[in-house]
Amino acid sequence: MNILVLIKQTFDTEEKIVINNGVISEDNVEFILNPYDEYAVEEAIKIKEESGAEVTVLTVGPERSEKVLRTALAMGADKAVLIELEEEADEYKIAKLITAAVKGHEYDLILGGNMSVDSGSSQVAVRVAEELVIPHVSSITKLSFDGNKATVERDVEGDVEVVEVNLPFLATAQQGLNEPRYPSLPGIMKAKKKPLERYQVEDFELAEDDTTARTSVRDQFLPSKKQNGKVLEGEMQQQVQELISLLRTEAKVI
């Protein structure tokens, strides 16, 4: 089986976000493999160990993103593809780039994280599936194969939906799918020798339309600091009236 895993480098979930002039500061920030993508990588490696597969990992991002490819290779992936893109891009453009890189390769299964913990749009992977015209199943918690058919369990608001789907397809990993391994010492040393292909956006000779972002970020700000709560007192009737009035005048939600 040929498996492609789409991954992204994100801020460490423990990092404090600092915004300077509307831009998120990357000074002294630790970057990690997006935790949901980690499930996707683990699942691919498990399939490889259980029934044999070649696992390719791919990311779009600045040069520093190479580090997460190395992490995935150290976990057990076979080869890596880095599409270098220093500037910010939206999901539309990233999906176009990935699709261009994937063209000409036959993947039986494409995995990605359910979302990235930074922008959290849950869009890139499913957009790629749409571009490639293959089915996609999002937010999966279990995956098993029977020949050319897969049975997938997906998380639907706390309930489970069971879906049958034919290969090739794309799935995005939800927490609970598996327990990702730590890159082992031999794995880290072997990762150095595994192939890593690099591409620039120009290498794909895409139409300008495809490499132009369709959305842009106008402003970024931190959530306002939580105010102290207010405890209403007095008769119930009086409290209700005061609450309605506060919701109208202070919170302005009704």
Place this chain on the structure above:
Amino acid sequence: MNFQLSEDIKFLKQSIRDFIDNEVDPLAMEIEEKDEIPEKIMKMSKEMGLFGLSIPEEYGGTGVGMVGKCAIYEELGRTHNGYTTVIGAHTGIGSVGIVEMGNEEQKRKYLPKMASGEMIGAFALTEPSAGSHATNLKTTAVKNGDKYILNGSKHYITNAPIADVFTVMAVTDPSKGAKGITSFIVEKDFPGFTIGKNEKKMGLRGSHSAEIFFEDCEVPVENVLGEEGQGYVNALKILANGRAGLAARNLGSSEKLLEISIQHANSRVQFGKPIFEQQIIQHYLADMALDIEALRSMTYRVAWMVDEGMKVLKEAAMVKLLGSEVYNRVADKAVQIHGGIGYIAEYPVERFYRDARITKIYEGTSEIQKNIIAAQLKKQYL
């Protein structure tokens, strides 16, 4: 001059840090209370490749060089020292003998299983009459056809209760003194070999030491490690090789103690302000940090010298000595900064304080390290 760790080694260090922080450290109290390393942790540590640190890749290990080893030991030192010792005694003195002095057949036979952790290694030199006076061994080995017959006993043998392979020093020719000692690879199932009960220690819970006994124990001649009569030299080499690693473990423990001391000093309020505001506490913390930085520089410099193939007899002794002295000084100050809580077993400081003490004794006491340093100075200057 470059003081940066390579990207690979930073990667290794980070992976071990994540593993230790998420999987091992949360169980430190359990290790302490039950006096054993949970099976799950042992299994994961083996999967991580931690047991093959000293073993070359061609024999199934991950040869990461001494700098790489020290970077990993530094991370291991940050958690329960009993856990660190189980791994350290195996990867250090427990397997280095076969790696360095073993012949091809011995390496093929033992190293792959030791690298995967299927076989655990131990080092058996110390005897009731031979501690610092290591040549005063009473265990004998007499050649009889294609076997040596070993008789005697050894004590304080770290990992003995869980070990499968022992590097054993025994006297083959009593008339030759140090040159009459030979080293052997002894498997736990060899006839006439038994392991005594666990010794009760001040600390390092979860890591067990025991006596071992040889009663007409039969060791095949092919299990002689190196040449006959080379056993004492082998033992010294194995011990010297481990010294930078011990320093790195002590560096990790000291760093951890500094970190928790800073946190405590910042949150503990007395006289209306965090005790961090007291100059005496600041000075304690500054002294700890200074000691730690000196130890870090020396540890990695000695490790680098080893990787460069330089002779490090004096420097290895110095860094072992500095490492254990720094760890003990830092642990003492950490307890003092913590006050009463530092003496209570529910908090890790008390455990580190007890575990620190052995580092001035095992694998060559502080006094012996000074002897080695002085002997090298004599050679160098007189």
